[in-house]
Amino acid sequence: MPRPSLKQVRREQILDAYEICLIRYGVEGTTMDRVAKEAGLARPLIRHNVGNRDDLLQATVERFIERSDVSMRQMIAALPRTDTLITLIDWLFDPASSDSRTALISAALVAASANDPNLARTMREWTRGFLDYLSGIIRGADSTLDDKSVSTIAAGLVSLYFSVESLSPVGPMSDYRAACKDAARRLVEPLNV
Amino acid sequence: MPRPSLKQVRREQILDAYEICLIRYGVEGTTMDRVAKEAGLARPLIRHNVGNRDDLLQATVERFIERSDVSMRQMIAALPRTDTLITLIDWLFDPASSDSRTALISAALVAASANDPNLARTMREWTRGFLDYLSGIIRGADSTLDDKSVSTIAAGLVSLYFSVESLSPVGPMSDYRAACKDAARRLVEPLNV
DNA sequence: GAATAAATTGTCGATATTGACAATAATAAA
DNA sequence: TTTATTATTGTCAATATCGACAATTTATTC
Numbered sequence: 237m238p239r240p241s242l243k244q245v246r247r248e249q250i251l252d253a254y255e256i257c258l259i260r261y262g263v264e265g266t267t268m269d270r271v272a273k274e275a276g277l278a279r280p281l282i283r284h285n286v287g288n289r290d291d292l293l294q295a296t297v298e299r300f301i302e303r304s305d306v307s308m309r310q311m312i313a314a315l316p317r318t319d320t321l322i323t324l325i326d327w328l329f330d331p332a333s334s335d336s337r338t339a340l341i342s343a344a345l346v347a348a349s350a351n352d353p354n355l356a357r358t359m360r361e362w363t364r365g366f367l368d369y370l371s372g373i374i375r376g377a378d379s380t381l382d383d384k385s386v387s388t389i390a391a392g393l394v395s396l397y398f399s400v401e402s403l404s405p406v407g408p409m410s411d412y413r414a415a416c417k418d419a420a421r422r423l424v425e426p427l428n429v
Numbered sequence: 430m431p432r433p434s435l436k437q438v439r440r441e442q443i444l445d446a447y448e449i450c451l452i453r454y455g456v457e458g459t460t461m462d463r464v465a466k467e468a469g470l471a472r473p474l475i476r477h478n479v480g481n482r483d484d485l486l487q488a489t490v491e492r493f494i495e496r497s498d499v500s501m502r503q504m505i506a507a508l509p510r511t512d513t514l515i516t517l518i519d520w521l522f523d524p525a526s527s528d529s530r531t532a533l534i535s536a537a538l539v540a541a542s543a544n545d546p547n548l549a550r551t552m553r554e555w556t557r558g559f560l561d562y563l564s565g566i567i568r569g570a571d572s573t574l575d576d577k578s579v580s581t582i583a584a585g586l587v588s589l590y591f592s593v594e595s596l597s598p599v600g601p602m603s604d605y606r607a608a609c610k611d612a613a614r615r616l617v618e619p620l621n622v
Numbered sequence: 623g624a625a626t627a628a629a630t631t632g633t634c635g636a637t638a639t640t641g642a643c644a645a646t647a648a649t650a651a652a
Numbered sequence: 653t654t655t656a657t658t659a660t661t662g663t664c665a666a667t668a669t670c671g672a673c674a675a676t677t678t679a680t681t682c
Contacts, residue, residue, distance in 0.1 A: 264458020
């Protein structure tokens with residue numbers, strides 16, 4: 237009887253646009269008009285389908301965490317049992333398979349955490365979760381490693397990866413990327429891969 | 430005869446305030462009112478002493494580059510001849526001596542580079558300069574190193590350092606900081622310090 | 623104390639942004 | 653074809669922000 241609801245479609249469409257603005261203008265610089273224009277929708281539709289500014293941010297954060305969780309599990313499932321870490325490093329630092337979106341969104345959210353204690357807590361937990369995922373991978377690749385070594389390698393890989401991707405707004409820096417990949421390899425070199 | 434000029438004092442005061450806003454709200458989220466309130470001055474004084482929005486950004490970028498250049502040279506001059514890299518790592522990752530301002534400002538400027546090709550070029554050059562400084566330190570610490578190793582270590586240290594400092598808005602993560610410091614040590618471990 | 627040049631304050635119009643509500647158009651089922 | 657429900661558009665007032673200029677105050681020098 238009713239007209240079919242597009243709310244879910246529109247919602248994704250709007251959150252996609254919000255993410256792009258988030259990367260380009262940051263949390264405080266993202267206006268409803270910019271989101272609307274980016275989404276190709278009228279501004280009242282933003283409100284109709286998602287809500288006001290705060291609702292947009294909250295919905296984006298929730299979707300971001302949900303998605304990064306899913307893609308992390310998928311990546312873990314797709315990793316081979318041998319040469320696990322070498323393959324992981326290839327994926328993380330290959331310019332073709334690289335996806336700077338996650339890093340750029342997290343950078344914007346971390347920056348905005350300075351004014352938003354709740355967001356700060358969320359992003360702190362998200363970071364810990366990311367490190368935990370990586371720790372699991374490393375432990376699985378070399379079960380003889382002690383805990384300290386595991387967290388050291390995990391922190392090193394995360395840092396190198398996010399540094400490279402976060403720099404993408406300034407344009408391609410392929411030599412820096414290659415150097416970071418090499419540094420990552422050196423970190424895992426002494427291990428039993 | 431004329432009233433003594435406070436232009437230089439006010440200018441520094443205003444640029445300091447702008448930097449704080451830049452870290453908190455980003456380039457697009459920093460308004461003249463926020464800068465004025467942060468500086469404790471009336472808004473027209475911002476215009477009188479520095480200029481409009483664009484002038485503020487440009488002046489801040491120039492001062493940022495100038496300052497980071499000076500502090501980099503000072504740090505190089507202050508480094509000891511023995512245990513150079515170990516000392517450097519201690520400085521970079523000691524929470525007491527750490528200064529997240531540089532990293533947070535550069536993060537904000539890099540993010541804003543997505544809309545501003547000129548800024549992108551500037552920040553790309555600044556990053557290269559930062560890497561070059563570090564390469565020089567590393568080469569000075571171990572003159573037997575080949576070029577590739579030097580740039581690998583430099584990229585690794587820069588990545589680890591900026592990752593740690595850029596995370597500061599979410600609050601202290603002392604274990605992550607310690608893990609990154611340990612990763613940095615592992616990178617320089619095989620060297621003749 | 624008067625003159626001069628700068629700092630400081632006051633105020634304006636133009637535009638941007640938000641939140642909210644009303645009105646209209648569209649689509650599927652009965 | 654009517655009806656119900658939703659999408660979409662239109663419009664409004666309140667506020668925020670910017671750029672600009674005029675008016676006033678202040679401090680130094682003569």
